[in-house]
Amino acid sequence: MIDLYCAGTPNVLKIEIMLEETGLPYRLLPLNVWKxxxxxxxxxxxNPNGKVPAIVDHDAEEGPYGVMESAAILIYLAEKTGRFLPAAGRNRHDVLQWLAFQAANQGPAGGQFVHFQRYAGPGHDYSLNRYRTELHRVYGVMERRLSAVSHLAGPEYSIADMAALPWLVSLSNMFRDSVPFVDIDSALHPALSAWAARCLQRPAVQRALKAHATIRSGLPEATDDDKDRFFGRGRYAHRMA
Ligand SMILES: N[C@@H](CCC(=O)N[C@@H](CS)C(=O)NCC(=O)O)C(=O)O
Incomplete structure (x- = not known):
């Protein structure tokens, strides 16, 4: 059994997709990150870093094992099952490159964009423009890549696709009406849209989305102080001595 510590976020959805794709038994353990x-x-x-997702694999060979960071969890589960990450060679490194691209570019740009678009309030135009521009650049990189190959790492569906899809879905759900390029179906990036549609047709992805929808967000009940703690602002902000 794998325990998945979770909240309703794209980084968690990556792991739900992998667990559904591999058929490993798991249970969701939601954390109210707003509290x-x-x-x-x-x-x-x-997870010493205090973030979800994190897993505990109770069936690991050497006893229960905890893993943090969504990219590392995907690699762990791929190696555990021998699926969605080639064992050696260039194909393996192609997957790892695009997984790293997701973790170092799409995820952070998306996360900062969400923060300044939705949570920071007025008066942060420089930051909002910076992250919207960076996110737009990242969509361009993915569009060019997916115009040349069927999946991010090449011809095969892999953990790199599982990592990238949730951010695309999440940003589209949140901002498709106000920020046209994040619309998952936008004609601005036809290859990216076609790839997303192919991924979304997979039964495991559909099952993961269904499981993900059951995770309740604590946001509606979060107080202003809860939000300040979550975002590290107000009385939680670091002050220079
Ligand atoms: N790089 C991490 C990012 C995880 C992450 O940012 N998780 C957020 C989900 S909203 C979280 O747990 N935030 C709680 C906090 O920052 O206190 C990963 O890919 O797993």
């Missing part, structure tokens, strides 16, 4: 449950000592023992 600070990610900082509980027991969870910090699993």
């Amino acid at each position: 600070g449950e990610q900082f509980a000592p027991a969870f910090l023992g699993i």
Whole structure:
């Protein structure tokens, strides 16, 4: 059994997709990140970085094993099952490159864009423009790549696709009406849209989306202080001594 510590976020959806694709038994253990449950000592023992997703594999050969960081979890599960990551050679490195691209570019740009578009409030035009521009650049990179190959890492569906799809879906759900290029079906990036549609047709992806929709967000009940803690602002901001 694999415990998946989760919240309703794209980084968590990556892992749900992989668990559904591989058929590994798992259960969802939601944390209310708006109430600070990610900082509980027991969870910090699993993920010292205090973020979801994190897993505990209770069936690991050498005893229960915790893994943090969505890209590392995907690699762990791929190696555990021998699926969606070639064992050696260039094909393996192609997958790892595009997984790293997702973790270092699409994820951070998307996360900062969401922050400044939705949560920062007025008066942050420089930051909003910077991250919207960076995200737009990332969509361009993916569009060019997917115009040349059927999947991010090449001809085969892999953990790199599982990592990238959730951010595309999430940003589209949030901002498709106000920011045209993040619309998953936009004619601005036909190859990216066609790839997303192919991924979304996979039964495992559909099952993962269904499971993901059951995770309740604590955001509606979050107080202003909860939001300040989550975003590291207000009385939680670091002050220079
Ligand atoms: N690089 C991490 C990012 C994880 C992440 O940012 N998780 C957010 C989900 S909203 C979180 O747990 N935030 C809680 C916090 O920052 O306190 C990954 O890919 O797993």
